[in-house]
Amino acid sequence: MSKVSIILKRIMIRLRSLLYLFLISIFSLSTNVRSAEVIPLTVIDAYAPTALWVRVFMNYYLPEVDRRLAETGNYEIDWNRAFGRTVAKTGGVLEALQYGLADIGIITSPYHPDKIPFFNISYVTPLVTKDIGLAARTVDLLIEKYPEISDQTVEDYNQVFLTTAGVIDSYQVFMNQSIDSLDQFRGTKICGVGLNLRYVQGLGAAGVPAGLGDYYNNISTGLTEGTLAWAESAVAYKLYEVAPYMIDIGLGAVTSKIISMNKRSFDRVPEEVRLVLQEVATDYRDELAKETDRRAERSRHEFEEFGGTIVSLTDDQRIEWANSLPNMAKEWATDLEERGLPGNQILRDYMDIMRAEGQPIVRNWDQEL
Structure with a gap:
C-alpha cells in the first residue's frame, strides 16, 4: 500500500469518527428537545402592556419562568398572552380565572372589596407608608401567617394565590x-x-x-x-x-395587584412547574416594586x-x-x-x-x- 493510500485511509477513518460523533450529538439534542413537555397557559389582564405592572409581567415574569424551566429541560410553557381586554374586561379578571377562561391573571383588588377584602388592607390604611416594596412583602407575610386567607380564596373563587404586588408608590x-x-x-x-x-x-x-x-x-x-x-x-x-x-x-x-392562578390549572401542571410559577411570582413582586421606585421620582x-x-x-x-x-x-x-x-x-x-x-x-x- 502506498504512502498516499495510507494517509487517505487514515483521513477517511477520522472523518467517519467525526461524523459518528456529530450524529450522536444531533440525536442527543433532538432527544432533549422532544423530552420537554409543552404546557399551554393563558395569562390575562384587562389592562394593556402600557400599564407598568403588565409590562414588567411580560418582560420579567414570563421570560424568567421560561429561563428557570429551561435549566432542567423537562417542561416548556406555551404562553398565550391575552392582555388589554382580550379575555376579561376591566374588573373582570377574578371571574375569568374563577370560571377557567384563563390560567393565570393579574387581579386588581380594589374592584372586589366585597369578594376578596383582605387584599385591600393597604387601601384602608392610607397615610401609613410610601414604601410599596414593604407594603407588598407585608401582605405576603400576613398571608403566610394566616393561611385561612388563601384557603378562602381557593374555596370561594377556585384560585390559588401566587403573590401580591403593587405599582402605586403613593396616591x-x-x-x-x-x-x-x-x-x-x-x-x-x-x-x-x-x-x-x-x-x-x-x-x-x-x-x-x-x-x-x-x-x-x-x-x-x-x-x-x-x-x-x-x-x-x-x-x-x-x-x-x-x-x-x-x-x-x-x-x-397600596398593593392593588394579585397574581392568581385557576385552581384546576394549578393542579394539572407538574410540581416542578408549580414551584417555578410561585417562586418567580414572588420575585416579580420585588422586581415590580423596584421598577415602581425607579419610575416614581422620575x-x-x-x-x-x-x-x-x-x-x-x-x-x-x-x-x-x-x-x-x-x-x-x-x-x-x-x-x-x-x-x-x-x-x-x-x-x-x-x-x-x-x-x-x-x-x-x-x-x-x-x-x-
Missing part, C-alpha cells in the same frame, strides 16, 4: 385647577377606583367610579374635575394635559416637564385630611371578623410592622378599633 389627587385649601375640594367630582374614592369624600367631594383608562376622558369632558392617581400613571396616561395640578397629599402606597420630574405643577400640602393639611377620612380600617377588620378571619389582629400585625419599619404614619388605624 395623589390630580386636578384641573390648583388647590390651596382643602375647602376647595368641596363640591368637586373626582374619579377613582373602588375604595380610594373614600379618600376624598370626607372633604366634601363626590367620588365617581372609573377605570384608569377612563380618567383622561372623564376630566377632559367635564364629567369630573380631577382624579386619584399616582405620578407614573399620570405621565403614562397623559393626565397632565387635562389635570395639570398634582395635589401632593402622599396618601401612601415621573414627578416628567410631570413638571410636560407642564404640570406639583402643589405641596403642609403637615397640618395632611393631618386635617387624615382626620377627615372615615374609619375604613375598622370597617374592614369587622368585615373580616364576620367572615371568620381575625381581622382585628391582622390589622394590628400590619400596623406593628409599619411602626417597626419607621414609616411616616399619620393615623394609627389599629388604635381606633
Whole structure:
C-alpha cells in the first residue's frame, strides 16, 4: 500500500469518527428537545402592556419562568398572552380565572372589596407608608401567617394565590385647577377606583367610579374635575394635559395587584412547574416594586416637564385630611371578623410592622378599633 493510500485511509477513518460523533450529538439534542413537555397557559389582564405592572409581567415574569424551566429541560410553557381586554374586561379578571377562561391573571383588588377584602388592607390604611416594596412583602407575610386567607380564596373563587404586588408608590389627587385649601375640594367630582374614592369624600367631594383608562376622558369632558392617581400613571396616561395640578397629599402606597392562578390549572401542571410559577411570582413582586421606585421620582420630574405643577400640602393639611377620612380600617377588620378571619389582629400585625419599619404614619388605624 502506498504512502498516499495510507494517509487517505487514515483521513477517511477520522472523518467517519467525526461524523459518528456529530450524529450522536444531533440525536442527543433532538432527544432533549422532544423530552420537554409543552404546557399551554393563558395569562390575562384587562389592562394593556402600557400599564407598568403588565409590562414588567411580560418582560420579567414570563421570560424568567421560561429561563428557570429551561435549566432542567423537562417542561416548556406555551404562553398565550391575552392582555388589554382580550379575555376579561376591566374588573373582570377574578371571574375569568374563577370560571377557567384563563390560567393565570393579574387581579386588581380594589374592584372586589366585597369578594376578596383582605387584599385591600393597604387601601384602608392610607397615610401609613410610601414604601410599596414593604407594603407588598407585608401582605405576603400576613398571608403566610394566616393561611385561612388563601384557603378562602381557593374555596370561594377556585384560585390559588401566587403573590401580591403593587405599582402605586403613593396616591395623589390630580386636578384641573390648583388647590390651596382643602375647602376647595368641596363640591368637586373626582374619579377613582373602588375604595380610594373614600379618600376624598370626607372633604366634601363626590367620588365617581372609573377605570384608569377612563380618567383622561372623564376630566377632559367635564364629567369630573380631577382624579386619584399616582405620578407614573399620570405621565403614562397623559393626565397632565387635562389635570395639570398634582395635589401632593402622599396618601401612601397600596398593593392593588394579585397574581392568581385557576385552581384546576394549578393542579394539572407538574410540581416542578408549580414551584417555578410561585417562586418567580414572588420575585416579580420585588422586581415590580423596584421598577415602581425607579419610575416614581422620575415621573414627578416628567410631570413638571410636560407642564404640570406639583402643589405641596403642609403637615397640618395632611393631618386635617387624615382626620377627615372615615374609619375604613375598622370597617374592614369587622368585615373580616364576620367572615371568620381575625381581622382585628391582622390589622394590628400590619400596623406593628409599619411602626417597626419607621414609616411616616399619620393615623394609627389599629388604635381606633
